[in-house]
Amino acid sequence: MPTFNSPTADAAEVSEALRGLAHASRVFEDPADTYAVLGDLLAGVRSLRQVLDQLATAHVTHRVRAHDDAGDQTVGATNALTATAELQQAAALLDAVHDRVDAAMAASGRIAWHPEPVQPAQVSRWVSVVFLQGQDADEVLAVIDRDGTDAAIEHLAGFDMGDETTQAALVNGYVYDTIPTGHLDRITTNGEYTLTYNHDHGHVSLLRRQPESQELAAPASRTAPARQGARRQARVVEDDDDWFAPSQSSSMSRGRAL
Known part of the structure; x- marks a missing residue:
């Protein structure tokens, strides 16, 4: 269950949940279930976009506390700013992912899945x-x-x-x-x-x-x-x-x- 107040605990739970989904989605007994999964994934992409933005903000906000292993604050701050830029780029790329998943979900919602045809046994x-x-x-x-x-x-x-x-x-x-x-x-x-x-x-x-x-x-x-x-x-x-x-x-x- 999410804690809503511990980023590390919730991140670990998300990682485990995605691993379980990757395993479970290898086979869909009912293809109509893909629509519900796409809806949850779309919501997850939106939340992930927000998380990346907040991670970027945390790096730039606390850059004065960043040092390297030798204690050099300048190097640490530079790395913090680099991480911020990369996270912002990743968040921007997720916008395209969101749009593609949203389009896929819309197309999937227009499908009327019929029962799998039963092939008569060849005697x-x-x-x-x-x-x-x-x-x-x-x-x-x-x-x-x-x-x-x-x-x-x-x-x-x-x-x-x-x-x-x-x-x-x-x-x-x-x-x-x-x-x-x-x-x-x-x-x-x-x-x-x-x-x-x-x-x-x-x-x-x-x-x-x-x-x-x-x-x-x-x-x-x-x-x-x-x-x-x-x-x-x-x-x-x-x-x-x-x-x-x-x-x-x-x-x-x-x-x-x-």
């Missing part, structure tokens, strides 16, 4: 692009070990035929509300693609994010099933058109070798 589903196991997966796992997951995603993204892949996944039921993963699976995302892989179990899967806003004209997706069911890739009517069934030999399906 996505996941379309299976390709699932590999055995030797086919080992080749991709080697790419991951050698060049990193981004290189593996870039390679597997080549199997994504866009709408054709999406429709094939819908026919087979490989569209998920959550990313299907199992114990020890590792997951990494790059853009719209998510890669899951497991060195111990020897399999790799690439999924593409499908925003809910993009309607999927096919059977409803299912929530990610248990690990075994999620990895059992059903065949389409024609084997040659199945993008998801793992190969039965050591090499990948036609057109899918690394």
Whole structure:
């Protein structure tokens, strides 16, 4: 609380209050609060202008008592007059500060702050692009070990035929509300693609994010099933058109070798 009679005590309190304001004003939860803060600051600038004037007056009034450390009164009086001039200059500069803050407050008072718009959550589903196991997966796992997951995603993204892949996944039921993963699976995302892989179990899967806003004209997706069911890739009517069934030999399906 201000004392109104002890300049040193009140100055210390002002310093602490300004330090607190500097910390508190880092974030405004309600931007409308800035108007009230500007009003208080404007009043503070006016008071500070008065304080500087009074400090200048005190230096010039008591200059006969001013000495330097060696006891020279002439030098002390000269320093007092110098301090007076600097304080008067600072007070004059505060006039410009006052005018700018006053103009800012007037402009702020003309603002009608609206509530922050609420962005609807972007819900996505996941379309299976390709699932590999055995030797086919080992080749991709080697790419991951050698060049990193981004290189593996870039390679597997080549199997994504866009709408054709999406429709094939819908026919087979490989569209998920959550990313299907199992114990020890590792997951990494790059853009719209998510890669899951497991060195111990020897399999790799690439999924593409499908925003809910993009309607999927096919059977409803299912929530990610248990690990075994999620990895059992059903065949389409024609084997040659199945993008998801793992190969039965050591090499990948036609057109899918690394």
